[in-house]
Amino acid sequence: xxxxxxxxxxxxxxxxxxxGTEADVALAEHYRQRYNTAxxxxxxxxxxxxxxxxxxxxxxxxxxxxxxxxxxxxxQINARAVIFRRPKAKGARSVRRDRV
Numbered sequence: 001x002x003x004x005x006x007x008x009x010x011x012x013x014x015x016x017x018x019x020g021t022e023a024d025v026a027l028a029e030h031y032r033q034r035y036n037t038a039x040x041x042x043x044x045x046x047x048x049x050x051x052x053x054x055x056x057x058x059x060x061x062x063x064x065x066x067x068x069x070x071x072x073x074x075x076q077i078n079a080r081a082v083i084f085r086r087p088k089a090k091g092a093r094s095v096r097r098d099r100v
Contacts, residue, residue, distance in 0.1 A: 007034040007043065019046045021055040030057045040070060 012031035016023035039061040
């Protein structure tokens with residue numbers, strides 16, 4: 001798995017509709033179609049916020065809490081479920097779960 005993905009909706013309003021979120025006019029200026037989004041690049045993230053979903057623009061990738069910088073985050077994209085059963089990853093699987 002290479003960890004890259006495609007962002008195909010033609011505009012921000014369609015992306016919000018497809019993800020079940022409300023369109024934020026202030027964020028619409030950041031939207032553009034992308035056909036090769038890699039780990040640690042900025043993209044659209046759907047985050048659960050209590051009973052609703054929120055569409056945010058930010059950097060995506062798995063950054064372990066013990067990492068001193070984001071340099072190694074791209075290497076963690078192929079982390080398997082077995083890794084998340086380890087005690088060190090407990091916080092990542094229970095607290096910071098988002099969809100990209």
